[in-house]
Amino acid sequence: xxxxxxxxxxxxxxxxxxxxxxxxxxxxxxxxxxxxxxxxxxxxxxxxxxxxxxxxxxxxxxxxxxxxxxxxxxxxxx
Amino acid sequence: xxxxxxxxxxxxxxxxxxxxxxxxxxxxxxxxxxxxxxxxxxxxxxxxxxxxxxxxxxxxxxxxxxxxxxxxxxxxxxxxxxxxxxxxxxxxxxxxxxxxxxxxxxxxxxxxxxxxxxxxxxxxxxxxxxxxxxxxxxxxxxxxxxxxxxxxxxxxxxxxxxxxxxxxxxxxxxxxxxxxxxxxxxxxxxxxxxxxxxxxx
Numbered sequence: 001x002x003x004x005x006x007x008x009x010x011x012x013x014x015x016x017x018x019x020x021x022x023x024x025x026x027x028x029x030x031x032x033x034x035x036x037x038x039x040x041x042x043x044x045x046x047x048x049x050x051x052x053x054x055x056x057x058x059x060x061x062x063x064x065x066x067x068x069x070x071x072x073x074x075x076x077x078x
Numbered sequence: 079x080x081x082x083x084x085x086x087x088x089x090x091x092x093x094x095x096x097x098x099x100x101x102x103x104x105x106x107x108x109x110x111x112x113x114x115x116x117x118x119x120x121x122x123x124x125x126x127x128x129x130x131x132x133x134x135x136x137x138x139x140x141x142x143x144x145x146x147x148x149x150x151x152x153x154x155x156x157x158x159x160x161x162x163x164x165x166x167x168x169x170x171x172x173x174x175x176x177x178x179x180x181x182x183x184x185x186x187x188x189x190x191x192x193x194x195x196x197x198x199x200x201x202x203x204x205x206x207x208x209x210x211x212x213x214x215x216x217x218x219x220x221x222x223x224x225x226x227x228x229x230x231x232x233x234x235x236x237x238x239x240x241x242x243x244x245x246x247x248x249x250x251x252x253x254x255x256x257x258x259x260x261x262x263x264x265x266x267x268x269x270x271x272x273x274x275x276x277x278x279x
Contacts, residue, residue: 002142007200009149053206054199054235055228064196071193 005029005036005074006046006065025074039075091129093119095143098136103178107137107186134194140179141194145201148172152205162212162222163263166234169205170255173238177251184242206231213266222266234262 001010003026010016010026017023017030025034029042043065050061069075097119101110110133116123130136155168173180183198190198209231216222237258241248248254 002146007197008204009146011146011150011153049203049207050199052228053203053210053231055232063192064199067193067196068200071197 003029004072005042005069007068007072029074036074039069039078043069087129090119090121090125094121094126094129095136095140098130099140099179102137102140102182106182107133107190110136134191137190138194138197141183141198141201144176144179148201149204152208156204156208159215160208160212162209162216162266163259165205165209165212166259166262169209169238170251170259172205173242174252174255181242181245184239206235209234216266221268221270223268225266230266233265234258237262 002008003010004024006026006029008015008026008028013019013021015026016034017025017027017036018032018034019027020034023030023034025036028045030036043062046065046069047058047061050056050064051058054061056064070078094115097115098110100118101115105111105114112126112133113123115136116126119126126136130139151172152168155164160168187195187198210227213222213227213230217224217227238251241251241254241258251258
């Protein structure tokens with residue numbers, strides 16, 4: 001199972017929003033009570049993650065993040 | 079849908095994925111043939127397309143399957159704030175577990191769609207983020223030299239990629255990997271009396 005917002009693997013209950021295994025989104029894409037955060041906030045965090053891990057340029061990281069999110073149920077077609 | 083029908087569909091899907099993995103490893107992405115995949119999986123040609131409408135969906139499903147398996151294996155290491163040496167060893171072990179497929183991805187990556195490239199890149203992000211945090215922790219503790227972790231990790235990821243792309247020129251990662259890991263750790267480590275094992279770093 002993967003996060004339906006960012007595709008992060010959801011392996012254990014703590015990976016899910018608010019630690020709830022029934023939550024379809026990951027802890028990074030949700031707020032403290034498990035509600036999906038706004039698209040722009042998730043995109044910004046996802047972009048920053050790819051810059052600091054894989055060393056991508058900001059533009060490439062943003063394009064990659066947006067591309068992944070566009071294939072996920074929460075943001076399909078966006 | 080009843081449970082036995084669902085179980086049958088799940089088994090068929092798994093057989094197609096296994097067959098597709100072998101086909102891709104042998105023939106590459108562009109020359110992969112869905113008729114051969116169907117034959118090896120023991121299903122009708124059209125059944126492949128019932129489960130995966132494009133070759134890209136097939137490849138993406140294998141990437142996701144490996145990513146989930148790798149993430150499950152990595153979880154205890156990530157939770158326990160593993161040392162950088164342990165994380166590098168884990169990375170090598172996960173690549174070695176499906177080396178022919180990892181080689182295929184490294185070789186074909188520039189020619190894949192942006193969406194598929196993104197999925198492949200992101201599939202290893204959790205492990206790379208754990209490596210980054212481990213480098214930062216080492217730098218804060220004075221064990222590792224200062225430097226941008228993303229730049230330092232580019233040396234590791236670049237060395238890995240080079241060995242995946244050129245298996246005909248370079249020794250396999252199963253053979254060269256430990257030396258790459260130890261050298262990378264040496265590059266980062268501030269010399270201290272009483273050398274420790276790589277897994278301590």
